[in-house]
Amino acid sequence: MILENKKNYWKKNLKYLAILLSIWFLVSFVFGILLVDELNTIRLGGFKLGFWFAQQGAIYVFVMLILIYIRLMNKLDKEFGFDE
Amino acid sequence: MSIQVWTWILVGITFTIYIGIAIWSRAGSTKEFYVAGGGVSPLANGLATAADWMSAASFISMAGIISFNGYDGSVYLMGWTGGYVLLALLLAPYLRKFGKFTVPDFIGDRYYSNTARSVAVFCALLISFTYVAGQMRGVGLVFSRFLEVDINTGVIIGMIIVLFYAVLGGMKGITYTQVAQYCVLIFAFMVPAIFISIQMTGNPIPQLGFGGMDENGIYLLDKLDGLHKELGFSEYTSGSKSTLDVFLITAALMVGTAGLPHVIVRFFTVKKVADARKSAGWALFLIAILYTTAPAIAVFSRTNLIETVSNKAYSELPAWFSNWEKTGLITFDDKNKDGKVQYVADTKKNELTVDKDIMVLANPEIAGLPNWVIALVAAGGLAAALSTAAGLLLVISASVSHDLIKKMINPKISEKGELIAARLAAVVAVCVAGYFGINPPDFVAATVALAFGLAAASFFPAIVLGIFSKRMNKEGAISGMVIGILLMLFYMMRFKFGWFGGGTKEDWWFGISPEGFGTIAMCANFMVSIIISKFTPKPPIEVQEIVENIRIPSEAGAATH
Structure with a gap:
């Protein structure tokens, strides 16, 4: 029972990681680097969008990703009784 | 009041605060010395991590590098x-649950081998020493420009201060001085940025x-792109590096950041796993304040610099120009003898060279801000350099006293003996760092990149596999680390130092720069580890239980030996 519990906890944790890290990859490597020239044709006020992602947007998303991770994990810990 | 008086006052006040904190937070046990007693609050740890992480390179050099490289500078912003x-997501919570003092501790225990531990100690020392030399240089630079003392005297003053609180307080002293240093450095970074932003854009x-x-209603970035085109530089918002290289450098810096021992150990100082996550969140938030401001400063200072000097008569340039000329960091060579500054991309016609490192320091002067703001930047630069130097020195001293002496050479050493060894190791480390600060080897700048590459190529795969793969054994991890490090060292030495036949840009493998090669070395490490582990015995049952255990956050307990 406890073993099963731990396994499920770990599986859910891995699922969260996969989702969050995909977003991490998307905003930095895809938007900020691979597709930067395409996105640069779109403008966000004074910024070209690709340039903005590389120098601003990606960083904002990184901060949000960690905040979301903290919330998700705290909830998960409680759900499985692993919180303190 | 003059800049110099203001600087003495502000540097004096901040240094007094650091020393005061050091006296108040002396370490009495090894646990206090290595992990500040293990009860640091998430916010305090986040503040300390941010100061620990943001070095002279972040504070002084980064905006300057972005300023000169435009889009290409994004690698540092995203990478760091x-x-x-x-x-x-991948390291901090699990390492906190594991609950030891150092990174080699984890590697040595998880891979049940002192060979693995030794490899880890070697990497930790190599990474930390290369990094710390650059910090001391930064301290010297600030002192020599703003306080007009000799650069060597500056380095020695910096050494004494760090010695004082690192040796006396260990991690406990460092943590609380870093909290103060974060406040100083972020204030010093933001005040001029806000002033200049109002000045230039309202x-x-x-x-x-x-x-x-x-x-005039023209977007600042468009104006800068235009100025760049006019002078023959590549467009500011596009850059000139290949996409592959930008990708790999960014990845190497990201992974290297996650593998740096002085950052990882900060997460051993909090009470429980949830706190480790929380403090990582705080740390990134606090770091992001500076990192999202730096590209703005880069654009402001680049525009200001070009508009102030380009095609202006040399005799009419403002005072800051000749002040910085005295330090040799700005040089003007009137090639066509017209008495005007030609600042262009063509190296044959270009008459002005500006050291990238001075952009942040000179920025408030270029913008004509009040003297106290300029002095504040000096105090901030010192805070950034000192806080990082202290964190690195702690890693060095813990590697020697804990990982080498306590865990390998003399396990019977008493708590008191270990504490003395830790303090002595810190003293020696400060002296070595100071020596490199005074006599910087030519390759300091090159080796900072090496530090990230090494961390990416060695620690990151070994730790991640140690947590996420129960099957990973010592044979796999050790061979992966060794191959990763050797590959990285070989590539850096060949293309940075010209050993093994040397080579130029054309000889780079697939056009990958040494800075970006860390990513390749990391992949090699992962592959070698996984393949070797498939053909060698499973790790013992106790070790598999350790892995099971660190995946569950509850009952982390206090950090122990």
């Missing part, structure tokens, strides 16, 4: 922040300001 996502928030317009 994105690494925290990896750190928070918007007090620099992050928005550099996307704003100047008084």
